[in-house]
Amino acid sequence: MTEGRLHLLDxxxxxxxxxxxxxxxxxxxxxxxxxxxxxxxxxxxxDLTQAARCYERAGDTAQAAQCLLSLGRPEEAANLWLAARNxxxxxxxxVVDARRPRRARDLLAEVxxxxxxxVLRRRIALALCAAAEGSVQPLVDALVETERRxxxxxxxxxxxxxxxxxxxxxxxxxxxxxxxxxxxASYRCGQRGVVERWRAWAVSALGGTAGIPxxxxxx
Amino acid sequence: MxxxxxxxxxxxxxxxxxxxxxxxxxxxxxEPPPPPEQVTPGDLLAARFAASPxxxxxxxxxRARAGSNPPVHQAPDGAYWVIVDxxxxxxxELARAMGxxxxxxxxxxxxxxxxxxxxxAALRAWPEVSWVRLATGIAPGxxxxxxxxxxxxxxxxxxxxxxxxYLGADVTITIAPARLSAxxxxxxxxPAVLLRVxxxxxxxxxxxxxxxxxxxxxxxxxxxxxxxLIDHRLKLPLADEELAQWVPAEERWxxxxxxxxxxxxxxxxxxxxxxxxxxxxxxxxxxxxxxxxLDLKVEIRLVSDHxxxxxxxxxxxxxxxxxxxxxxxxxxAGDRAFLVLGxxxxxxxxxxxxxxxxxxxxxxxxLGPGGxxxxxxxxxxxxxPTPALSTLFKLDGKSLVVVCPGSTYRFSTRHTVPVWALxxxxxxxxxxxxxxxxxxxxxxxxxxVRPETTAPELAKEPVTSHVTRLRTEGFLLEQQGRLADxxxxxxxxxxxxxxxxxYELAAEVEQ
Numbered sequence: 241m242t243e244g245r246l247h248l249l250d251x252x253x254x255x256x257x258x259x260x261x262x263x264x265x266x267x268x269x270x271x272x273x274x275x276x277x278x279x280x281x282x283x284x285x286x287d288l289t290q291a292a293r294c295y296e297r298a299g300d301t302a303q304a305a306q307c308l309l310s311l312g313r314p315e316e317a318a319n320l321w322l323a324a325r326n327x328x329x330x331x332x333x334x335v336v337d338a339r340r341p342r343r344a345r346d347l348l349a350e351v352x353x354x355x356x357x358x359v360l361r362r363r364i365a366l367a368l369c370a371a372a373e374g375s376v377q378p379l380v381d382a383l384v385e386t387e388r389r390x391x392x393x394x395x396x397x398x399x400x401x402x403x404x405x406x407x408x409x410x411x412x413x414x415x416x417x418x419x420x421x422x423x424x425a426s427y428r429c430g431q432r433g434v435v436e437r438w439r440a441w442a443v444s445a446l447g448g449t450a451g452i453p454x455x456x457x458x459x
Numbered sequence: 460m461x462x463x464x465x466x467x468x469x470x471x472x473x474x475x476x477x478x479x480x481x482x483x484x485x486x487x488x489x490e491p492p493p494p495p496e497q498v499t500p501g502d503l504l505a506a507r508f509a510a511s512p513x514x515x516x517x518x519x520x521x522r523a524r525a526g527s528n529p530p531v532h533q534a535p536d537g538a539y540w541v542i543v544d545x546x547x548x549x550x551x552e553l554a555r556a557m558g559x560x561x562x563x564x565x566x567x568x569x570x571x572x573x574x575x576x577x578x579x580a581a582l583r584a585w586p587e588v589s590w591v592r593l594a595t596g597i598a599p600g601x602x603x604x605x606x607x608x609x610x611x612x613x614x615x616x617x618x619x620x621x622x623x624x625y626l627g628a629d630v631t632i633t634i635a636p637a638r639l640s641a642x643x644x645x646x647x648x649x650p651a652v653l654l655r656v657x658x659x660x661x662x663x664x665x666x667x668x669x670x671x672x673x674x675x676x677x678x679x680x681x682x683x684x685x686x687x688l689i690d691h692r693l694k695l696p697l698a699d700e701e702l703a704q705w706v707p708a709e710e711r712w713x714x715x716x717x718x719x720x721x722x723x724x725x726x727x728x729x730x731x732x733x734x735x736x737x738x739x740x741x742x743x744x745x746x747x748x749x750x751x752x753l754d755l756k757v758e759i760r761l762v763s764d765h766x767x768x769x770x771x772x773x774x775x776x777x778x779x780x781x782x783x784x785x786x787x788x789x790x791x792a793g794d795r796a797f798l799v800l801g802x803x804x805x806x807x808x809x810x811x812x813x814x815x816x817x818x819x820x821x822x823x824x825x826l827g828p829g830g831x832x833x834x835x836x837x838x839x840x841x842x843x844p845t846p847a848l849s850t851l852f853k854l855d856g857k858s859l860v861v862v863c864p865g866s867t868y869r870f871s872t873r874h875t876v877p878v879w880a881l882x883x884x885x886x887x888x889x890x891x892x893x894x895x896x897x898x899x900x901x902x903x904x905x906x907x908v909r910p911e912t913t914a915p916e917l918a919k920e921p922v923t924s925h926v927t928r929l930r931t932e933g934f935l936l937e938q939q940g941r942l943a944d945x946x947x948x949x950x951x952x953x954x955x956x957x958x959x960x961x962y963e964l965a966a967e968v969e970q
Contacts, residue, residue: 248943
């Protein structure tokens with residue numbers, strides 16, 4: 241593809257965006273070989289299928305899976321993660337969104353984590369599988385351990401993932417107390433943005449934000 | 460001719476410039492002939508040779524010593540006598556070694572060792588002979604080494620054969636007619652041709668010389684002196700150019716091995732033989748230049764297209780213009796449609812190559828980057844490359860060409876108006892020449908609407924006219940295939956969607 245053609249397609253996409261036609265803009269971006277930009281435009285235009293396809297082409301598995309989940313196609317999202325050689329994420333989608341704990345457990349058996357964040361997430365996922373089959377206690381134990389060891393997880397992005405999974409798992413089994421403890425632990429670690437997430441969660445899960453810190457004081 | 464001069468050992472010694480039948484210059488005419496009763500000079504040597512080559516060899520040998528040409532006389536019995544004044548004592552021996560008989564003076568006679576007597580006065584009265592004649596007796600040797608150039612005297616038919624056989628052999632052959640007459644014997648005439656055969660950069664092929672040598676009425680001569688052509692097989696005891704001194708000025712001789720000596724009476728102009736192919740190889744008749752061009756060109760014609768595309772322009776007649784008004788006045792694409800007015804037929808096109816869905820007119824498709832339309836359902840076959848289109852149809856960027864079966868139209872883009880000019884006018888600059896009345900009416904109406912007499916207090920140029928101008932410019936740029944420029948105009952005109960469409964089209968072309 242020539243430089244001139246890329247430039248023309250870029251201009252076309254900008255003009256389409258200006259004209260309020262993100263779909264056509266996305267088409268231009270895609271033809272110009274910019275799938276990530278095309279995916280954002282498709283998502284803005286509400287075409288999540290095309291967005292997922294473009295995110296996948298761009299190698300952004302997380303966004304692609306997110307789009308598929310929004311479309312109610314968790315199995316395909318899980319397959320994306322599997323194709324990206326990330327069985328842990330695939331299993332998480334299978335157990336949480338697809339309600340297929342047995343298949344998730346099979347996948348988790350392949351995961352041999354070494355880093356603490358992954359260890360914790362695998363344990364939460366396995367416990368959630370058990371919870372889906374009727375045994376909640378392993379999940380309680382897992383979340384308690386998560387609360388205790390969250391501060392040791394690094395980097396912070398991984399810590400945020402652990403926090404998100406733990407809260408999601410607590411919600412799945414209807415234990416907001418456990419979720420709140422995880423948030424509190426995360427708050428103690430000084431995790432960025434935790435207060436907003438905590439309060440947003442509290443509003444939907446508890447109906448109020450009483451007792452939750454207003455801001456990340458002193459940090 | 461440096462080599463000639465180098466080979467000339469003693470230029471002053473080679474005297475005779477006139478014919479052999481004239482008294483040689485080394486015997487001045489002023490010197491009175493000796494009286495018969497005069498006693499023969501004491502140191503004189505008269506050498507008698509039966510064969511002319513021997514006489515020549517001896518004469519040459521003596522000349523080398525004496526520095527002047529010894530005279531050679533022919534006796535009535537055919538023998539050749541070489542007279543040596545002031546002979547050295549060893550020269551009689553040399554004469555004997557060369558096959559001659561030495562005669563020494565004895566009073567008024569010369570006498571040989573065997574006692575044969577010849578009167579000295581009679582001997583001096585015998586005719587002196589040219590050395591060229593002596594050379595005619597030399598037997599030809601084998602063919603020599605390859606040379607750069609040969610002259611061939613031969614008959615016409617042999618010359619023809621030579622040219623046919625050797626024209627392709629990287630030799631240059633020129634031909635001249637010649638008439639020769641025999642020397643030193645009864646007069647006979649020989650009409651012949653004289654060929655000059657030269658290799659361009661290398662020697663003439665030896666096979667050529669071998670093939671020609673010995674053919675009847677044919678003499679192959681080495682390129683030496685122009686005035687004396689010498690058979691290339693002859694090995695002479697003296698240099699060619701020295702022998703050539705014996706040829707009278709203004710004359711040209713030929714010395715051959717077997718055929719004797721000849722004089723060229725006349726040599727015509729040299730010319731190169733024209734090439735002519737045999738009847739089987741004759742090329743087809745050369746067509747007229749005009750026909751050549753037609754033959755070489757591939758005729759491009761309109762053929763049916765089985766994969767028609769939606770029409771992006773319409774060809775409308777005057778009557779149909781009125782109906783377009785009804786259709787397009789409420790049409791959303793009204794501001795993107797343009798009319799290019801012509802003489803009786805008009806082109807309606809939409810910016811951005813949008814399809815025109817009107818139920819009348821002749822639908823057209825664009826072909827190539829700019830300015831060329833072909834009726835829908837047809838295509839050009841064979842499909843010319845895109846750069847060739849503008850040459851073929853003389854697309855000059857100022858006109859549009861429409862090709863329909865049986866007719867072609869050319870529209871000047873100066874006559875472009877927005878299509879809404881059909882029902883209401885604005886400032887549309889267009890020159891109205893060679894337009895149909897209907898088209899002229901539209902332009903007139905457009906002009907009439909223009910408030911030229913009033914000086915408006917408001918903005919000199921209404922916003923709409925600016926936008927219209929930009930849109931029209933964009934449309935025209937688009938028609939010329941300058942899609943990116945057109946897109947910029949549309950964008951300036953406040954139509955980013957159309958601009959984007961044009962950018963997209965431009966990107967497709969760029970591909």
